[in-house]
Structures are given as C-alpha cells and as structure tokens.
C-alpha cells in the first residue's frame with residue numbers, strides 16, 4: 189500500500205544493532221557446512237524451534253552458541269553484507285553496528301579475523317548499499333573489566349576502525365560502575381560511548397552509565413519510566429535512548445507490543461529511536477518494528493518522522509552526514 193511505501197522511504201539511522209544478532213538460521217547452517225562444524229541440532233526446523241525466549245539470558249545462550257559457525261574473515265563479511273542488504277531495504281541509511289569481540293576471542297577466533305571481516309563489508313557500505321556505517325566494539329559486562337581492558341588495548345594497537353564502545357550481555361548483577369576504567373580509557377582514546385542500561389536492569393543502572401561511564405547514549409533504557417526524576421533528566425539533557433520494541437517483547441521485558449512504553453516515552457518528550465537489536469532472533473528488522481508498532485498503536489501515538497529524525501540526530505555520524513540524512 190501507499191502507507192507501507194511511505195514507511196520505507198522515511199530515512200532512518202539504526203543505532204542499536206548487534207551484527208552477530210543478524211545471523212539468520214539459513215546462514216548458520218550454510219557457514220556450519222562450509223566450515224565443517226557439527227551443530228547440536230539436526231537442521232533448520234529444529235534450529236528455528238529454539239527461538240523461544242523467557243528472558244535476556246535464555247536468548248544470550250543461543251546467540252553465543254550460534255556464533256560457533258563464524259570462523260573466517262569471509263564468514264564475518266558475509267554476515268555483515270547480508271545485514272546491510274536487508275537494512276537498506278528497510279530504509280536504513282546510516283547504521284552504527286555493534287560487534288562482540290570477546291565472544292569470538294574466547295572461541296579462539298582472533299581480533300583481526302572478526303574485526304577485519306566485519307570492517308571489510310562496512311568499508312564499501314556506501315557504494316554497495318547507499319548506507320553510511322560505523323563500528324562499535326561492545327564489551328561483555330558478564331566478563332571482567334580486566335578482560336575488556338585487554339581487548340580495548342588490542343583494538344587500539346591494531347588501529348581497528350571503531351568509532352565507539354558499548355556494553356552488552358547479561359545486565360542484572362553487572363552494573364555500569366564495574367567498567368569505569370574501561371570507559372575512561374576509551375574516552376581518552378577519542379572514542380564515542382554508549383552502554384546498554386535499563387533493559388532488565390533497574391533505573392539506577394541508567395544513572396550509573398551517565399554519571400560514572402559518562403556515556404552519550406543509552407541502549408534500551410526503557411526502565412527509566414519507573415523513575416520520574418530520571419525521565420526529567422533524560423528529557424532535559426536530550427539523552428538518546430535506542431529502543432528495540434520487538435526485542436523487548438521477545439525477551440519479555442514487556443508482556444506484549446501493546447504494553448510497550450514507547451508511546452509514553454514519546455509523550456514524555458524523551459529522545460527515543462526505534463531499532464532492531466538482534467533482528468534474526470527477535471522477529472524483524474527496523475521496518476518490521478515500525479509496521480508492527482503501527483498495527484498496535486495510533487499513528488499519533490508514535491510519530492514515525494520524529495522517531496526517524498531522533499535516530500539521525502542521535503547518531504555518531506558527522507554533522508555533514510546528519511544534514512544529508514535529515
């Protein structure tokens with residue numbers, strides 16, 4: 189329909205996307221065959237049956253297990269190109285892509301292999317897909333800060349093409365304060381800063397991410413709605429919150445999409461955007477998130493053009509690129 193076509197041409201920036209979470213079941217099986225890896229399930233049908241989650245950890249278990257098929261630079265590049273093609277079709281014109289180096293290093297895959305593989309596909313994203321891209325190295329908060337510092341050192345030593353660092357994986361029990369030195373070091377190195385907070389963790393984790401890590405952006409952040417003083421601060425400071433509605437439903441942070449706080453967040457004046465997080469796991473890309481939101485909320489409840497403009501203003505792109513995108 190015309191309305192659906194209109195959804196697709198609103199240019200949007202995707203700011204919250206884990207590249208490993210774009211690995212589709214078909215590609216998992218293809219890479220397993222290519223690399224001679226035996227998977228603990230019989231085939232596509234059985235694999236697809238595993239995408240039923242009860243919380244963040246139940247998803248993370250499958251997400252990390254499926255990474256076993258990523259072995260070569262070519263594997264990382266193929267995964268990344270598949271995402272870029274699909275995101276371009278969804279209307280994404282700029283993408284800020286997280287990757288989890290520690291999840292590969294612990295499997296014996298080198299920093300060069302994973303970083304260069306993803307980066308090689310990103311290097312031609314403008315020519316190939318009309319998309320500007322940048323890379324965010326995300327650190328696993330359920331591992332030690334020492335491990336994260338070592339990996340950051342490795343990334344800086346190899347002059348990895350990263351624009352920012354992030355913080356992801358199991359949130360509860362791993363508060364932002366655990367990574368104060370990591371974020372200070374990244375800031376000194378000139379990197380931009382973002383962190384997951386307030387997905388499953390309490391509003392106090394959002395406050396810690398702002399006060400102790402000094403992040404510019406909060407990934408998820410939906411639980412800010414439990415703390416009116418925090419909401420007031422986030423509004424006043426225009427702190428971007430990269431919200432992922434379908435992810436929140438599938439990981440049961442909210443009961444159903446109709447219960448999602450996005451309309452209330454917009455009404456409160458928060459700087460929110462719509463993102464896909466791990467689209468191969470959570471039922472859809474940015475366009476799917478928008479179309480499902482449209483199906484359950486009034487158009488006036490979630491102003492698509494405002495969400496798109498927020499995503500561009502909240503990006504780490506140059507001011508020149510932002511102006512082109514707006």
Ligand code: HPA
Nearest residue numbers: 206356357358384465466
């Ligand atoms: N939350 C935390 N860690 C993650 C996620 C997420 O949604 N996706 C990949 N790692």
Ligand code: ZN
Nearest residue numbers: 206356407465
């Ligand atoms: Zn995420």
